Amino acid sequence: MFATATRNFVEEVDRGRSLIPVSSLNDTISLLTVVIKKKRYWLWQKPKYLPTDFTLNDILAGGTPIQPDITESEFIKYNGTFGDNIQGNVGANFIQNNVSVEGKDTSKLQSSFGSLKKEELGMPKLIKDSKERLLDMSHCLVEQTMRNNKQVFGIVKERILTTQPCSVIEEVQKEGQFGGMLTVCGAKVTKVSLKENASLSKDSNVTMEIPPHTTLAYALIELEVKHDGHFKLCLMSTVSGGFEEVDSNGRLAPLHHSEKVDFRPVLEEFKEYFKVLSALPSQTKSSLLLQITEVIDDRTALSLLQNSLHHLCYGGVSASVEEHQQQIQDILDLVAQSGASKDAVIKALHLVLSAVDEMSNKCLALLRMCCSSALLPDLELLVQCLLGDGQLPLTAMRQTTLEEEVFDRVQCLFSSSNVFLKKDGDSLRTEVQQEAGNLPIILCIALRGLASLSQ
Template structure:
């Protein structure tokens, strides 16, 4: 709930996504403050934006005698945000639950409400920063500096925080956050007919931050990276594309999942279904997998600050991947080619999940149970081919050939159509039942469907 909420707020106050980065986890909030240093990582597979990891270190930590510096922090109220939404569905459905007869009429509803969020912006200007530190030198012996790969320092100079405590409430009848027909549900220990979730944002919780780049000069002083400053944010002006030139990388990294034995596939699939219902675990798991692929042991202490359900998901996945808690954080890992391939595949899958709303993740879990992942994958492949901008094969007009798009949509039952429709809506596509066709919603901001393709590809490989 935390990441989806901060992303939603940032999309409202920075709709172009050109400056602000949403805070991914409440665990990162204390590290997303003015003057805190972040580490720039390689861009995520499904994102065109930069990727930063907050750290507990501040700019003053790496300066010689920097603790007494006054940076002149300015503060101002910038916005107030609130949201309320509700959805209900009803149908004649055969429910696979002992206490409900097959064919009974059932209904489900969900609602989300966010109390008014008053936000304050804390800012340090680039010019003020440089004026204050111009006579200070960087401590080359500081652990953070010694581990830097180049002379570029990434520092947070602007933060959006909550001014007062606020809360987000989510309630649903059926499965957590689900907006689908209850016919798709089965009785399991981790499912409930009714569930409510509440997330509280204490006053001073970081919602988003802005990063500036500084360069360490040959004399160990700090200078503004003017090239980046004048160039502006790295925002592509071309429309998003999920064309054939993009598809092979995630598909290639996920192919290793198809070679697993059946028992291992089942173990991974069960854990992934838990993760889909505990989306707040994604940010921590994503960061840990990045560390593992960098060849170092992740820090398990962060799990102590997580809610029980989210912590259990992370622990189960790392256990399946053979990552033991006993190793010290930062210790070098020796991964076999096979284990590294599996970890890389799971990392790609987790990154694809991180690009989606929690409601869509719940719908994917239901798609697994309804055994319609393969149909959805075929539909998404058709969408990718049709709207990728790649040249289309022109067939002989005299050749009679069934339209695979129409065939697939016609084969979907009402319940399968409902859930698939809701999955595609996040990516700005709709299914038309009457014409058995796919519609592209042109007047809404486009989302790259490559993330959905990767998620469906992986889930299909594990089924």
């Protein structure tokens, strides 16, 4: 809830620039705090940021502690309300059952942060004071971080914090009516059973009180670290930090820098993943799509699901799923029924949900509204159009997709990923906007993966 509120805040005031939202109230972040920037498995994924309990002074080798210049200024007064109201009727055809679902979901997240202030480091003094200083290469944090060439040191140079007690309020109301019978079965036990004319209702109202001087977002300056402990501050956003490495012949290897991704050849490489999902039994695909749709716009559940799939694929520490245990376990149980192809299905879903997890909150809300077996095949055609010559005849699309309300929603979905979509005479035209970054590849992977489950 707090993570969603800070992410909304950053998307509104600094989208795509330097601010990083704080994800936990347990994170204590001040100026000069050392944050580990961890590159993700897929090149197009945004990195994870892991605040530590140390400051730059803690990992310097001897000498006088750096006393930075700090300036404070008023930032903005911020009160934001985010929510959606989704209503609809869905008909789903399963192998032995037909199901009709009528639902109404209302959610609202109100963030009343009030007057915020900004603290910044004086960079000229920091550059002067850090010149010729060395990191303590025997410090446990330095040793453990440099073992992984995907991890980089960053120092907090700016933070946005509250000045008064404030609150985050979340209200959720879900209502549904189900006709027919839907049963999702495991190997031995039925996980979900919704019987004739069943109804479901869920309400929640949670208020979180946030104390003054709480950091909501921060910005980093990365470090280029030499093998002998010398370091430089990466003053430009185009310059990435990292640890200098020594190769097997004792020669110094260059520091790692970020890579740009051309999404067309990458999509070609990933087509086998989508084939794996398309080859699943019809009932399994329908059930997976239904279950995934339920968590798509729940940022916490989505991230935990993606983390669980990463753990199954590549090992590492698995996050606790606690409140969302049953939702996530139901999806993992469906995957476990894939038989000999289970490992391939896990990797394919990890790819797709890693892309979905990179989307903005607005994009996730739009994606959920587009997650129907009737609409997803048309969205797949638009992806093919984007990868091809950018032109698609209107006759290739279903008439319901071209209706004003639905098409407006699809346009907004593509636009939120920096893809231009427009009706042009008797054709549709798609075009990647300038400075689109990796958003188009994220959209294409998400839509192709979900469409594979709708076939």
